[in-house]
Amino acid sequence: MTTLNRAIARVTRRIEERSAESRGAYLDQVAVSLENGPRRNHLSCGNIAHIAAACVPGEKRALLAPKAINVGIVTSYNDMVSAHQPFEAYPALIKSAVREVGAVAQVAGGVPAMCDGITQGQDGMELSLFSRDVIAMSTAIALSHDAFDAALYLGVCDKIVPGLVIGALTFGHLPAVFVPAGPMPSGLPNKEKVRVRQLYAEGKVGRADLLEAEAKSYHSAGTCTFYGTANSNQMLMEIMGMHLPGSSFVNPNTPLRDALTKAAALRAVTLAEPGHGHTPIAQILDIPAFVNGIVGLLATGGSTNHTMHLIAMARAAGIILTWDDFSDLSDIVPLLVRAYPNGSADINHFHAAGGMGFLMRTLRDAGLLHDDVTTILGEGLAAYTQEPFLEDGELVWRDAATESGDDGVLRPAVNPFDPSGGLKLLDGALGRAVIKVSAVAPEHQRVEAPARVFHSQAALLDAFKAGELTEDFIAVLPYQGPKACGMPELHKLTPALGVLQDRGLKVALVTDGRMSGASGKVPAAIHVTPEAADGGPIALLRDGDMLRLDATSGRLDVLVDPAEFASRTTPPPPYRNQRGAGRELFTKLRGMASGAETGASIVA
Incomplete structure (x- = not known):
């Protein structure tokens, strides 16, 4: 592993010094919760009976036993937002997977998931940013029953993932795994979509032409394919160690997507098991993880919304970030990705060119990522330089590409599009x-x-x-x-x-x-x-x-x-x-x- 870049080390130390008091207070609160052991064990018999009342007999027996692992599912599923529609099938997949290892999964609660694309330019857009904090509070309510030993968070889009992270960090003693749904397949090229929008703005084409172009762009279940906030969220969750490696940009409703969802559920059970491997989210989302997140955002030319969301997410963990941190890191982090609006490619092209595995490998080799971090897979980022495949129906990981499949979309750190971030x-x-x-x-x-x-x-x-x-x-x-x-x-x-x-x-x-x-x-x-x-x-x-x-x-x-x-x-x-x-x-x-x-x- 290459030595960490000095500027990144310097910014990290600055954040540590600035956050010493607030981070310490946060970790003290987490420690109190951990000392008490699994929270469900301290509930009354009546409380526990309510938790198990609607379960099938086998799950009810497991929940009434003091050592059963119960995984809470916090979901942003709805039918209207394309990115979240695939989550409809996830609870059944998750419950089936954890049942095979003697654990139980329950949907703890749902959170709202509004779409900025639908409310763009409309009155409802004025609720969009605050929906993040409503989601955080909704997550807290879902987990407030103290019925769970770990949690799976199902979310993709703009305010949903930051809100889920803030809520999850409020329950920092719980192990957590974030589970994506993936992008829709590529539709109308982004450059053509922009061309039609500008022609419509000039009055040179009509509404029917505009609607046809938009419908060809947003045409299926999954996230919008441009590199906006939704896909920036997925990049962040992977580079910060909260996703399984290579899982961010696998299309919905595919065998690989389902296999990754089941594996994420099993990983949550493993993280919840007592002993050395027990890993609460507070241990993963620490200061180096947030610095890695900013590096990823800059290297990919990600969403400006994260100059607010990352700050709010970090504060939920007692970590104080400022725009100066973003600016100083931008001076030394190269731009490695050209995906719309920074280029003509979409997120599927990025994934095909090498995706997150290649990106994290080249950033890590250049000393631009903290490798001394904990992820949902354990210590270090080596596992995140791999990508998932199905081999005879079984999920396996192989080393990610060492060369970009398209250097017009994704480049190594030694040959960036620009020497500084976006x-x-x-x-x-x-x-x-x-x-x-x-x-x-x-x-x-x-x-x-x-x-x-x-x-x-x-x-x-x-x-x-x-x-x-x-x-x-x-x-x-x-x-x-x-x-x-x-x-x-x-x-x-x-x-x-x-x-x-x-x-x-x-x-x-x-x-x-x-x-x-x-x-x-x-x-x-x-x-x-x-x-x-x-x-x-x-x-x-x-x-x-x-x-x-x-x-x-x-x-x-x-x-x-x-x-x-x-x-x-x-x-x-x-x-x-x-x-x-x-x-x-x-x-x-x-x-x-x-x-x-x-x-x-x-x-x-």
Whole structure:
């Protein structure tokens, strides 16, 4: 194993020092739970009878015995979200697998799984980010019966996996295994989908053509195939040791997928067995594991949403991450993957080119991953340089490829697409922000232009349709943060801004809101902190103010006389109807939300 890169070691030590008190308090609480032994053994006879009441006779006998291992299943199954529909069959597979080794599995509870693709540009999107924390709380309720010795977490998409992780870490004494469902097979190429979207934005094709293209893109059970937040989640769970090796991107409803699900269930039973092999999730998701997660995110050009989700997840384990950690690691972690929106390939192409096994091998060989970690398979990452196969119907692992099958999609660390990672930290008079640059051409990474202030996506799109946007500009959308409206994604702006950029205009976006995990070719300074609703200076910007967004130098500057800018008073916030689509239920939560750099969370 190559010696760990010095910069990664330095960032890790910094996180350890910053987190010493909070991490220590978290581990102390976990230790108390572990000292008491299996929680079910401390329940009353009436409590235990309730747990076993609905079981079949054999399982009931096992649960009434004090040493039986009971695995809780927390599932995000629903029929509407394609990524989660495959989970319908998982409980039966899991129960059958663990029954063969004398254990029991029960569905502990379900968590909501909304889809940002369905709510994109709609009122329901304002619930999206907060759904992560609702999922965390729902997970806690599912496990609050203290009936389980381990847990399996079934989740894939944007807020679901981070929410499940936060909830799982609240029960840090329990062993845990995360179980994916896999991506849908490849459909319409991403480049063609984008082309049709831009033509529709220009009014050159109709809704029927757009709908046909979208339906060919999103056509089957499984995750969307672009490399957005959902597939970034799966990469993270594997590189952080919570998935079985090579399991993240196996398509749903295949024999290999089913075999991996059964193996994950059996692994949870093994981790729950008393003795040396007993491995709670608190032991796996430690500081080096989170550093590995950030490295993976940067090396693959992953979702900007994880500049919030990873921070919130880590805080649930008493670990304090900052955007400076992401930025400093981005300086030395090379970009190794080109998958849409960073390229034309999709996640199936990445998997076929060598996938996670190749990626983790080359990062490990380059000294860019902590190898002194615990995973669900034990010590170190060597097992994660393998990939699964079926051999005469049996699940086996073989060494992953030592060479990429397509160096236009996946490259070794010695020959990267770019020597630095796909995310940058911006700082300046407006505060701090992040930008995804892996999909932005170098000539577009610096934009100096007057501000055009809009208070909604609709207002900008109306100006575009009216032909008002004919000169260089930086679109400013304040009051899009978690306190203002729950921080909806602004991905609906992407086609229009892309069209303007293609016409030769210098355009960019500055907002305290989010873009999609598939943030694309238009430079976007997002998650501006502090947000407008929290007194942030982004609220002071006016039409015509000169702005400079420079991703190469990491600056976000207001080219207005500092004294004049400081003398401005914050205008009244724009009126926003926050009733309907369930938004009224989240009024108090919006007021409690932390800033983007601390996770935009109400629980972590």
